[in-house]
Amino acid sequence: MPKKKLVKESEVIMTEMVLPNDTNTLNNLMGGKLMHWMDVVSAISAQRHCNRIVVTASADNISFQHPIALGNVVTLKAHVTRAFNSSMEVFIEVWAEDIPANKKIKTHRAFFTFVAVDQNGKPIEIPEVEPQTPEEIELYEGALRRRQLRLVLAKRMDPKDAVELKSIFGFEEEKNNK
Numbered sequence: 001m002p003k004k005k006l007v008k009e010s011e012v013i014m015t016e017m018v019l020p021n022d023t024n025t026l027n028n029l030m031g032g033k034l035m036h037w038m039d040v041v042s043a044i045s046a047q048r049h050c051n052r053i054v055v056t057a058s059a060d061n062i063s064f065q066h067p068i069a070l071g072n073v074v075t076l077k078a079h080v081t082r083a084f085n086s087s088m089e090v091f092i093e094v095w096a097e098d099i100p101a102n103k104k105i106k107t108h109r110a111f112f113t114f115v116a117v118d119q120n121g122k123p124i125e126i127p128e129v130e131p132q133t134p135e136e137i138e139l140y141e142g143a144l145r146r147r148q149l150r151l152v153l154a155k156r157m158d159p160k161d162a163v164e165l166k167s168i169f170g171f172e173e174e175k176n177n178k
């Protein structure tokens with residue numbers, strides 16, 4: 001298995017249409033259905049990165065600001081931003097398109113984390129990500145802070161060990177030690 005993989009190797013684009021069974025009583029896409037599509041597109045992306053079985057470990061907060069109407073075409077695009085030991089962060093963007101009206105808007109973005117596991121469900125090591133474009137580099141760098149935040153919230157990391165996270169709030173070690 002390669003030690004490093006490019007971001008574009010994990011890119012996935014998925015297109016769906018909002019059908020009556022996918023909607024709430026206002027004829028808009030159900031949030032749970034959208035989250036299901038997000039989970040699927042990001043799981044495929046994570047698999048493409050590591051060529052392994054993956055499980056969803058977490059989904060960062062998703063807010064629903066734009067309703068997506070019945071009949072809209074939904075495009076979901078995903079790629080891995082950064083890989084750690086066995087886990088990887090996937091960035092997902094969502095667009096809703098009203099084809100007859102010729103309108104397409106970006107409605108959602110989210111980060112999901114997947115863990116590569118063996119046949120017994122035990123986490124296994126995965127290749128690193130090699131970011132190339134300025135956007136890929138920005139997402140790669142931010143991934144460390146987002147990882148620390150989600151691990152602190154999941155009580156899997158002691159807040160005092162979240163060094164990158166503390167630095168964005170201006171709580172560097174030196175200041176704390178004074």
Ligand SMILES: CC(C)(COP(=O)(O)OP(=O)(O)OC[C@H]1O[C@@H](n2cnc3c(N)ncnc32)[C@H](O)[C@@H]1OP(=O)(O)O)[C@@H](O)C(=O)NCCC(=O)NCCS
Pocket residue numbers: 055056057058083084085086087088113115117121123150151154156
């Ligand atoms: C995710 C899972 C494999 C982690 O297993 P574990 O025995 O806790 O393993 P570890 O503590 O060694 O953690 C493994 C990796 O998962 C990451 N991880 C664990 N919980 C996490 C969380 N809530 N958010 C983000 N990452 C998480 C760890 O940071 C670690 O990453 P690293 O190897 O890159 O450093 C395990 O909890 C699991 O199988 N969960 C159920 C997954 C599932 O069924 N998903 C479907 C949706 S319900």
